[in-house]
Amino acid sequence: MKSSFARPCIERLRPYVPGEQPKISGLIKLNTNENPYPPSPKVLAAIRRELDERLRLYPDPTSDRLRARIAAAYGFRLDQVIAGNGSDDILTLCLRAFVDDGAFVQFPRPTYSLYPVLTQIQNGKTREIPFDDDFALDPAAFDARASLTLVVHPNAPTGTPLPQDFLRELARRLKGVLVVDEAYADFANENALALARKARNVLVTRSFSKSFSLAGMRLGFAVGDAALVEALFKVKDSYNLDRLAQTAGVAALSDMPYHRRCVARVVRTRERLRRELERRGWRVVPSQANFLLVRPPGRPAGQWLGALKIRRILVRWFDQPETRDFLRITMGTDRQMDRFLSVVDDLG
């Protein structure tokens, strides 16, 4: 017998590390980009109505009611929509559908740290495109022959948006698939949905985790060309979304006024925190997401992380060359951000 049964690429793999999900309460949790406001009461009511002996039955394998809602809400046909167990599920499907063994996958650096992990699991080759000092990207820096190109708009962990003309030009140049991961796009001024409606090689992925306050339900989707969506359907698990998650998604999309109010509050808080931190001499990267990447003054970011944690405030620090001097701060409620600022002033 072999010493290890895992594939060599899995043996070598350093897995993705999710942000800490503390099991104690009373912390101010600004570390994993969750929404500080609860999901719509209509979502909780809809799940409650679904909660009966029907749980013994398999869910709809293709999530038709949910996909019909998504199609109507975002302006796509039903065959241009796939729903997944979080947008991470959708990203995994993209790798499995489009990336052959040894093929290459490109994405900016720094970006969502799951991408290199998914590429390695698929035994693909990774190509990273550095942002310039203003967190901008040149379409010519991307290799047209990549099987899959992944970009986040607005980018994580920087919060910076990708201009629409950049995305159009990038899609035009690429011979492979472009995935625009729009987990945070509801907090941004623009999005790539129009591009996904038109281009044959573009998928936009979305998440209910952030702007719909449903991280706990695992709900995401992708929209784009029907042939791309069909390929994702071929590789998805037969029943990838449970009955309650499908119900939650339908209900969330039926209460858009609530959704828009929560998003607007988070955006207002973000702009206020930006001003407050800049006033205190912190560098704040211009963000259109529900978080700010900030460079604190006075002491290394890694030390700020620890000092804040002792004061029961969790933020995120990515120990990579490009991000080592920064903290990523998820928007909490205004009261939580006041507390954060008062701790900052104490520590300052």
Next chain:
Amino acid sequence: MKSSFARPCIERLRPYVPGEQPKISGLIKLNTNENPYPPSPKVLAAIRRELDERLRLYPDPTSDRLRARIAAAYGFRLDQVIAGNGSDDILTLCLRAFVDDGAFVQFPRPTYSLYPVLTQIQNGKTREIPFDDDFALDPAAFDARASLTLVVHPNAPTGTPLPQDFLRELARRLKGVLVVDEAYADFANENALALARKARNVLVTRSFSKSFSLAGMRLGFAVGDAALVEALFKVKDSYNLDRLAQTAGVAALSDMPYHRRCVARVVRTRERLRRELERRGWRVVPSQANFLLVRPPGRPAGQWLGALKIRRILVRWFDQPETRDFLRITMGTDRQMDRFLSVVDDLG
């Protein structure tokens, strides 16, 4: 741009076809091996208690409470347990962790028709081992060099158990990983858990869909050697189980008396139906699952399928050489089986 962006192995793929999930009610649904009894009331109550603003927060990425319950219930250490979004999720993880591009995967024929699909998605090679006429298997018929060997105990769609000495001998011969898919094992006389506790190359997968009446929640798990489980953890989605599914699993395992009563009722119904059909001249394959594979007399099985459907009874027919003469009938309630028998008598 290419005419298709999908990998060649995906382009060629004929996807798995789940059993029909009818959107109309009033049917007797004996086609997808669901449990006819509702989940434990304690499961519904536990989900209801979890249903609040915490849905805005990510779930525990490693499902620790659920895994601890599974470990205690089945006699494993925590690091020998992984939980998944249905046991299909776990099976997908096994392919991605253990099967390199072009490596080969073997399984009996006929068996769970998802296996060749998962193998193709992974661009692996398929080797099928035919059952003999009594639905038995010879360990020597398997190739020791397969990266992954998948067997279902009791097998689907036959319901036939795999003897323990066969499984031990098979595990001993194989140089790769053996997965014993025990989706139906709660309805059987024996199981492979003792083998999974001992052998370095054996994983047992389980599902909450059938014996715990939770197909709608998507819950499964695998137990076995810690190094195998670690490889599965490396490839799983970061948050593969939502908060309510984790809660449902914990609650289901906390009400084992209810579980055992439901299983015992299904087994009694199976034995009664077997006798009734044999009395009517049907061939019934000896089953230890929650379904019977039966060869009806008088007209081709495909015609029975249609005739039953017109009478609002759904069963499953697999149009493959080995199974074309058979129907697979999931155990319903006793009243549903009485109705089925009365329709059979009408049609006979």
